[in-house]
Amino acid sequence: MRPTPILPTRWPSLLPLAVTLLVSATPAHAQERTHVGVQFILGDELYRSELTGAEITQLETDAGSLLAAELGRRIGYLDFRPSDSANYQVQFVVARRSAAPGGTAADALAQIGVFARLRGTSPMTREVYWLTLRRPEDALMPVGTPADILDQLRLKLRLNADYNLLSDSLLVHVPLADSATSLGDPFGWLLPFSRDEVCLDLQSRLQIVGTVPSQIGQLERVLTAEITSVSGTLPSQPTSSEVARFLLFGEAEQGQQHYEELRQAVIAGKLTLRAIYVIKYQPSPCLQPVSPGEGPLVSGGGS
Amino acid sequence: MILWHASSISREEKPHRDGGDEGDQPVSKSSKSSAESFLPRAAVLVVFVIVLDLWGSQHFGLGFRNPGVIAGVVAAIAYAVNLVGRLVPKSERENAGERLAGWIRRALTPEVLLVLGTAMLLLMASVSSVTVIGDTADANTRISVYPVGSPDRVRVDSLSSAPGLARFLVLSSALGRTFRVEASGYLPAAFDVYPVVGRKIRLGRDMSLAPTVLFRPSVDALRSLAGGGSLHVYRIEGGDKRLVVDTTGLEPAAYYIGRPPALPSSTVKDWERALSGQLPPSVIDQTILRWKTLVALTTGDVAPGVSLMAEVVSRAGKPVARAEVVVGESRLVDVPLMDVKS
Numbered sequence: 001m002r003p004t005p006i007l008p009t010r011w012p013s014l015l016p017l018a019v020t021l022l023v024s025a026t027p028a029h030a031q032e033r034t035h036v037g038v039q040f041i042l043g044d045e046l047y048r049s050e051l052t053g054a055e056i057t058q059l060e061t062d063a064g065s066l067l068a069a070e071l072g073r074r075i076g077y078l079d080f081r082p083s084d085s086a087n088y089q090v091q092f093v094v095a096r097r098s099a100a101p102g103g104t105a106a107d108a109l110a111q112i113g114v115f116a117r118l119r120g121t122s123p124m125t126r127e128v129y130w131l132t133l134r135r136p137e138d139a140l141m142p143v144g145t146p147a148d149i150l151d152q153l154r155l156k157l158r159l160n161a162d163y164n165l166l167s168d169s170l171l172v173h174v175p176l177a178d179s180a181t182s183l184g185d186p187f188g189w190l191l192p193f194s195r196d197e198v199c200l201d202l203q204s205r206l207q208i209v210g211t212v213p214s215q216i217g218q219l220e221r222v223l224t225a226e227i228t229s230v231s232g233t234l235p236s237q238p239t240s241s242e243v244a245r246f247l248l249f250g251e252a253e254q255g256q257q258h259y260e261e262l263r264q265a266v267i268a269g270k271l272t273l274r275a276i277y278v279i280k281y282q283p284s285p286c287l288q289p290v291s292p293g294e295g296p297l298v299s300g301g302g303s
Numbered sequence: 304m305i306l307w308h309a310s311s312i313s314r315e316e317k318p319h320r321d322g323g324d325e326g327d328q329p330v331s332k333s334s335k336s337s338a339e340s341f342l343p344r345a346a347v348l349v350v351f352v353i354v355l356d357l358w359g360s361q362h363f364g365l366g367f368r369n370p371g372v373i374a375g376v377v378a379a380i381a382y383a384v385n386l387v388g389r390l391v392p393k394s395e396r397e398n399a400g401e402r403l404a405g406w407i408r409r410a411l412t413p414e415v416l417l418v419l420g421t422a423m424l425l426l427m428a429s430v431s432s433v434t435v436i437g438d439t440a441d442a443n444t445r446i447s448v449y450p451v452g453s454p455d456r457v458r459v460d461s462l463s464s465a466p467g468l469a470r471f472l473v474l475s476s477a478l479g480r481t482f483r484v485e486a487s488g489y490l491p492a493a494f495d496v497y498p499v500v501g502r503k504i505r506l507g508r509d510m511s512l513a514p515t516v517l518f519r520p521s522v523d524a525l526r527s528l529a530g531g532g533s534l535h536v537y538r539i540e541g542g543d544k545r546l547v548v549d550t551t552g553l554e555p556a557a558y559y560i561g562r563p564p565a566l567p568s569s570t571v572k573d574w575e576r577a578l579s580g581q582l583p584p585s586v587i588d589q590t591i592l593r594w595k596t597l598v599a600l601t602t603g604d605v606a607p608g609v610s611l612m613a614e615v616v617s618r619a620g621k622p623v624a625r626a627e628v629v630v631g632e633s634r635l636v637d638v639p640l641m642d643v644k645s
Contacts, residue, residue, distance in 0.1 A: 045644075046523065050530055052619040139522050139586045140555070140593075142530030 031192035033079040034174055037086030038068040041093045044112050046134075050143040059146040063153055067092055070157045075167060076199025076287050077176050077278055088120040088174050097129055111135050118170040128169040131161050167281050175275035176206070180250075184267035187259075188225055188251035189276065195230065195248060201284035202227055206250045207277040212265045218272070221258045221265075224279065225250035250276070344411050351419060354427075362432035362501055364470060431475035432501040433482055433494070436468045441506055447485040448473065451493055454483075488562035489513055490606050513604035515561035516611060516628065516636045519574075519594050522582065523642050524615035524624035525555040531618035534558060536600065539610035539627070547602045548613075556596035560611075561604050563597060564635050571595065577639075605630050613640055 040063035042048055042056055051059065064082035071080040071090075080090075098110035113132040117125050133156065134141070143149065176198065181190035189208060195201070206225045211218040228251040252259060265271040359365055388396065435446050441462050448471045449457040460469040473482060479497040489510040496502045504510060518536070520528060528534065536548035548560075574594060578587045605611065612627045624640035 046526075049523075049621045049623050050527060050532075050617045050619055055619065136583045137585055139582060140526050140529065140589050142526055144530065 031177055031179065033077065033193070033198060034088060034176065035079045035081060035083075035086050036071075036171075036174060037083035037089045038064050038071065038080050039082070039084045039089060039091045040064040040067055041091055043093045043095045046112060047094060047143055047149070051146060055146045059149060062146075062150055063092070066150065066154060066157070070161075071163075071166075073287060074163045074283070075171065075281065076283060077193075077281065078171060078174060086120070089118070090170065091117040091119065092130070093117060094133065097132075116166055116170055118173060121173040126170055126173060128165060130166060131156055167278075171281075172207075172277055172279050174277070176278050177276045178274065180208075180273055180276055182266040182271055182273065183249075184263055186251055187263045187266065188228075188249055189273070191227075191248040191250060191276070193248055195284050196286045198248070199284045199286040200227055200248060200278065201282040202229075203280075204278060204282040205280035207279045208250070208252070209274045209277070210262070211272045211274060212262065213270055220274070221262055221271075223252050223256055223258065223262055225252045227251075227282075341408055341411070344413065344416060347416050347420075348411060351416075351423060355423060358423075358427055358499065361499075362430070362470070362472060364434075428477045428498045429474060431473055431480075431496050431498050433471045433473055433484065433496055434468055434501065434503045435462065435471075435484065435486060435506065436503060437462045437486075437506040438467055441467060441486075441488070444489075444506070445487045446471075448482055451481045451483050484510065485604075486510060488604060490604065512634060513561045514607060514630050514632070514634060514636050515559050515564040516605055516630060516638060517557055517559045517564055517597075518613045518626065518638050518640060519557045520555070520615050520640045521624045521642050522586065522590055524640050525590065525593050527615055527617045527623040528553055528555040532623060533616050534600075535614045535616060536560070536602065537612040537614075539612055544612065548600045550600070554596065554598060555593050556598045557594040558598050558600050558613075560600050560602055563599065566595065566597075570635075570637065607632050611638075613638065615640060 040060045042051070042060055042063075048056060061082070068080040068082045071078075083089075093115045094112065095115055096110040096112050111132050112134040114130050115127055116130040117127045119125055133152065144152070177192055180192060183190060189206075191198075193200070204227045206227065208223045208225055209220065210223075211220050213219075227248050229249045230247060252263070262271060391399065433448050435448075437444055444462045445459065446462060446469045447457050447459050449455075450473075458471050458473075460471065462469050473480070473496060475496050475498050477498060479495045481493050482496050482502075483491060483493050484504060485491040486506055489506055490513045492504075492510050494502050494504060494509075518534070520534075524532070531551070533551035534548060534553055535546060537544040538547050539545075571591065571594075574591055575587060578590060582590065607630050609630045610627070611630065612625070614625045615623045617623050622643045624642050626638045626640045628636060628638045630636055
């Protein structure tokens with residue numbers, strides 16, 4: 001028998017169907033979220049010259065914790081921790097936006113802000129300019145004490161930071177999971193997480209990367225899927241909290257290249273899953289509440 | 304001349320002294336001759352007074368040549384004489400006059416004049432003065448005077464605002480003595496000070512204006528100063544650095560050593576041109592405003608040829624901007640502090 005996802009369009013549904021999952025693959029439940037190390041690096045000389053070595057170290061530690069906490073409150077499918085030794089590392093580096101090697105007089109015109117860099121996904125470092133800390137017009141404003149800098153950063157993280165940009169540009173390359181239960185009908189993947197574990201809501205989109213055997217060896221195939229339902233044994237009238245306990249199901253989007261090929265491979269048990277990425281994040285209400293003054297869960301504001 | 308007077312007076316006075324108490328005739332005769340012999344002594348005294356007056360005027364700025372003083376003294380004497388004349392009977396007045404004349408005659412002996420003249424000579428040969436004269440722009444300028452080789456005997460005063468001068472009484476010698484004079488904003492100089500005539504020094508003519516060194520912190524340095532940074536100025540002498548200015552909590556500005564500089568508009572335009580294109584206009588305006596705020600650094604003046612190094616250090620003790628300069632001959636030495644690249 002094939003596993004049957006329930007609540008195919010939205011939850012909680014009143015479908016009185018209780019389904020016991022029968023899956024051919026090994027259940028992947030209880031997998032931990034991907035751990036992402038967060039590091040804050042005060043790279044610009046403007047700041048470094050105004051602080052002692054001990055102050056810089058302390059500020060980098062405090063700001064790393066602050067960033068990890070703020071990211072954790074807004075992006076629930078990854079586990080952000082202040083660390084510099086995780087497999088996946090997001091570095092927030094304070095630098096001049098138009099920084100040139102050696103520095104030029106024109107640097108003074110540059111704004112100083114936070115570059116977000118992702119390490120660990122490939123030999124290449126991905127980087128995006130994320131958040132402005134000082135505009136060119138602020139050239140004569142004192143930098144302040146480490147506490148002042150931390151306060152400014154906290155304020156900007158809540159009011160000006162564009163978490164969508166971070167998610168779409170960098171975190172999209174961090175896998176949500178490297179295993180899932182593949183289903184042929186409906187064609188999709190039962191994720192090893194419940195909604196409350198990763199705070200992914202319906203309409204979040206996933207990218208599935210796997211390999212299938214061929215005459216020339218293993219071929220990498222990529223499909224997109226959308227989280228459409230949860231799967232499990234539900235009571236007749238499930239509540240939202242009950243639904244939240246069940247595993248998420250990402251259904252492959254039809255009409256894609258290799259759709260049928262992969263579906264057949266899944267049915268035949270020949271698809272080897274490599275990784276699942278979140279390419280469009282729709283946060284669920286399980287995230288820690290963010291007060292209105294702190295901006296939206298995933299703000300659309302510019303930096 | 305004084306000795307000649309003394310001997311001649313001494314000779315003429317003997318008869319009077321010998322027969323002073325012997326009846327009216329001799330008294331009358333001796334009175335006449337005594338009055339005649341008194342005149343040269345009085346003349347000598349007048350000469351003494353005039354010389355003393357000239358000397359006092361030269362070194363103290365006071366003297367009977369001052370019309371106000373003269374008028375006051377004359378008026379006071381006239382009033383006193385008139386008052387005495389009204390209050391005292393004629394006979395007593397005549398007796399008192401005789402007694403007074405006698406006292407003066409007896410007091411003004413040749414010996415007394417000799418001592419007085421010698422004392423004056425010694426005083427004028429040893430005490431002299433240095434008078435420093437400035438203009439209104441030099442009001443409150445600090446002046447220091449000390450014998451060359453004895454800086455520990457320095458005497459300090461400020462130019463008064465109204466007459467614009469400062470006087471220093473100094474111990475000189477008959478052949479003169481050399482003093483070093485320092486005035487804030489001027490180059491120090493040494494002057495020979497001779498007795499009697501003293502020395503009058505006119506600032507700007509006898510002492511050259513010291514160059515004004517203007518340190519202009521960069522934008523980064525201005526920001527650092529606003530955040531609690533400090534300015535250090537070193538004097539470089541033979542490869543050694545000697546800290547001459549160490550200030551914290553300064554208002555972000557341009558800082559100068561020497562006289563307050565008058566900034567020509569062309570200089571300010573040059574500054575604007577240098578910043579143009581590197582900073583937003585609002586920051587350029589703020590920066591120029593800072594640089595037009597001039598803050599004096601309390602250190603000695605600098606002479607041409609002196610090497611200085613200025614450095615702005617951040618609150619964390621890290622160098623932010625720096626400049627070195629060898630002071631030239633120009634009146635205003637404009638020194639921009641450049642950012643220190645790590």
